[in-house]
Amino acid sequence: MTNISNKSVQRAFKLVDELSENGSGRVSDLAERLDMPVSTVHDYLQSLVATGYVTMEGKEYRTTTRFLEIGNRQRHRLEIFKAVRDELETVAEETSEHATLLIEEDDQAVILAVQEGPDAINLFAYPGARMPLHAVAPGKAMLAHMPDDRVNELIDRHGLVEVTPRTITDPDVLFEQLEQIRTQGYAVDEGERIAGMVCIAAPVLDKNERIRGAICVCGPQSRIDEERRNEIADVVKRAANVTQVNLDYV
The missing domain is CATH 1.10.10.10 (Winged helix-like DNA-binding domain superfamily/Winged helix DNA-binding domain)
Incomplete structure (x- = not known):
């Protein structure tokens, strides 16, 4: 039965x-x-x-749209969604680009919230959209704060699927990047999921150092040079810190 x-x-x-x-x-x-x-x-x-x-x-x-109703109910129950709502709008305004909050669910990166700045390109990104963790900046930001055993388990289970020619498909290269992400406090993907786009993301940790999600900004490669990349990295790191504080007191 x-x-x-x-x-x-x-x-x-x-x-x-x-x-x-x-x-x-x-x-x-x-x-x-x-x-x-x-x-x-x-x-x-x-x-x-x-x-x-x-x-x-x-x-x-x-x-x-019943599924939309269910998803929105669940989204509003999540502490991190409550903690980030105002901050994500600020990120979009400051960068003028596309800002998102993603979480990890069922071994994937899932968009939880989206805000578009005045110059944002329409990426057809919507709450609930799912993508491979290794192929996006917020996914890598979250992977960087998972135990190595968990990362290896995810690789064994799903592999490192090539989404674009720039996607990381070598585990050694991925682990090198994860170490760099932990050191600098943010992750970058350059056309690894969407050709021609640069995405910069910072992880959101709680007071117990558990990974709760990542805040990301994406924009066209043509207008995100090295200087602007550093500026955006500072914005997403600050936003992640503010979200962490909010999260601890939700």
């Missing part, structure tokens, strides 16, 4: 993920893409429609 229940849940969420990735889908198309019987897909979709998490328009099914 337990195995059947687990399999049912997994199938339901496979359908949800497929609809989310593609925007919508018909029963026959979903069945083909997921290699599931048409009748099974239809039954699952009808159950999801009945719960309000999927809706049907004509012959097309799509997810509803």
Whole structure:
């Protein structure tokens, strides 16, 4: 009974993920893409429609905003979200760029909050977006404050996937960078996830030195030279420190 229940849940969420990735889908198309019987897909979709998490328009099914509601409820429960809200807006204003707060969840870097400065490029970044830890500055900032055993475990489990030609795929190179990040207090990625973009991030630690997240600023490489990089690094480090203080007293 337990195995059947687990399999049912997994199938339901496979359908949800497929609809989310593609925007919508018909029963026959979903069945083909997921290699599931048409009748099974239809039954699952009808159950999801009945719960309000999927809706049907004509012959097309799509997810509803119920998932947004759930995500926002959870986000507002997180201490770090409460601690960073005002500070992230200040970071975006001071740098004029794209500012985000990310946390680690299920071995990935997840965007929790976004603020856009006046010159920010639209990166289609939104709360809930997930990305490999090793391929982004905030992910590396968080990895730098995890035990080496945990980092090795993550590498063994997921590998170091190449997102762009500049992504770090060599564990030795990654560990060298993590040591440098701990020393200088911030991480940088130069086109490692998005070509042509430079991202600078500082880790947010709590009073027990546990990693709680990272604050990041991203902008086009053409306007972030060495001097401006240092200025942004100072801004994100200060913001991370203020967030840490807020976090300890939330």
